[in-house]
Amino acid sequence: MKRFGLSKNERIKKKKEISRVFNTGKRIYTNSRKLKAIFCFGEDDSGIIKIVPAVHKKAGNAVWRNRMKRLLRESYRLNKEILIDVIEEKTLLLMISPNSINKKKQPKLLLSDVQDEVIELLNKIKNQILTERDKTGS
């Protein structure tokens, strides 16, 4: 796995996995409530993190939604080493999507704004996974 890469294997492609994340995943919000994340562990163990960005249709037009998705993917790509050590041999399914943010509130999107929010999300997920592991271990 490349350090800053994001190949096909590292993305959620199947409908089954999407519905698994939606139904059984845990939801985490940023402090500003701009973004939210849903995550859960997959069935098989491969040591890979799979992500998918999801933008609601009401958030904006096609150009805005496309840019939002690309910025989310880019932010994750640059900061994914936060979670690599944590997952060990399991498969982590992760969905990132904007919550309260939309085109009317913020017509122009910048990478710096989105990246800070994503880093905050990833750290929260890391902490939660670590605490759960301690509980099960003890």
Place this chain on the structure above:
RNA sequence: GUCACAAGUUGGGCAGUUGCUACUCCUAAGUUCGCUUUUAGAGUAGAGGAAAGUCCGAACUCCAAAGAACAGAGUGCCGGGUAACCCCCGGGGGUUAUAGGUGUAAACCUAUAAUUACGGAAAGUGCAACAGAAAAUAUACUUUCUCGCCACGGCGGGAUAAAGGUGAAAUGGCAGGGUAAGAGCCUACCGCUUUGUUAGUAAUAACAGAGGUCCGUUUAGGAGUCCCGAUUUAUCGGGAUCAGUGUAAACCCCACUUGGAGCAAGGUCAUGUAAAGGACUCUUUGUAUAGUUAUAUACAAAGCAAAGUUGUUCGCUUUGAUGGUUCUGGGUAGAUCGCUUGAUUCUGAUAGUAAUAUCAGAACUAGAUAAAUAAUUGCCAUCCCGCUUGCGGGAUACAAAAUUCGGCUUACAGACUUGUAACAUCA
């Protein structure tokens, strides 16, 4: 030169780093030696003029074949273009505005510009609020004129449809003659209807001719005049003889077009539309064979039933017992082709007023599928703000492929080109 409008073109540029998708090459691992999967790497390519809205038209695919009639839907001046069109180009008519001319005026003519869903209202039906006497068969409120009567102001009979008022709209307009008063009652001009000639492929235009008559309860009908046709050449038949208001984006009539569904079409491979259980599932006639008969089997014909033909009917097709239809039951996984070389793009020439067509040369330009085309840095370009006047900061539209084309509609910062109008300056 500034600004406005219209039409057309364009839709920021160059370089570096990281990442994504497709293809080609290549590296290593695996292999049933067909290849497949994966890893590292190199090269090339990677959103639009509207990709949008999904409003029309096609290509392509399936419905056995794509048949008929009706219904429904659509189109609607004429000609051309096109694979096709509710599209485009050209022409004609109408409407509106401006300018000029004629005229007392109404109005007409000419030019320019804009606009136009523009077949039929004389096949029939419906509707026309309020106001007004009367709203589609016309009618007669106030007037106007006249005759008769008397208490001299009205009453009654008659003529008329010009004027008044209402309305969106009042049964051609205007002027003169005429009259008791009036009226196409008569005349000129305009309009309208119709016939012919000329021009034009045609819509249509120009010119020429005819048409407003009389009797009748102003109904039916008859006479006269004009036109067309036929012949026995003076008769017969047909038509016209001045509007019968508007509305067909009301029903409708006429002409033309139209089968339905759509790449989630559809093909191939894989797989659980499975396994299991329940229900329903022909009749008659003829012939042949077996049989004592009842009947059974096979074949043929006719009918019947079910399903399909995506509104109905006809017609057609399939099926009617190792099969079919339907219900219960039970749930998985998708891959690949279609998929980009095409009514293609660019350049030039020729034909045409133009849309467009033909010919020649060159080019290959996304093909994703929870869905790639991104992030960032530097320099430049354009605009805005600030002041240190050449620096700093900010901004650069509308909007992103999803089978593919041709149009339409809508959104759009800036730049460039051409044309028109106004203003300023110079000659």
Place this chain on the structure above:
RNA sequence: CGGAACGUGGCGCAGUCCGGUAGCGUACACGACUGGGGGUCGUGUGGUCGCGGGUUCAAAUCCCGCCGUUCCGA
């Protein structure tokens, strides 16, 4: 990608087919009944009929184009 419906006072809906007065319930304001509240009765306010064009004498209604909302189809 394909198909369908809706938009009318603050809210929920009629009226649109077949053109001419915009109406109903609720809410709001005022008054009456009551010692007061609730309730009932009466009166009143409040609508660019989603937006823009067209047809017509006249458009919420007919036609065309946009905008928004909702639903359906593997």
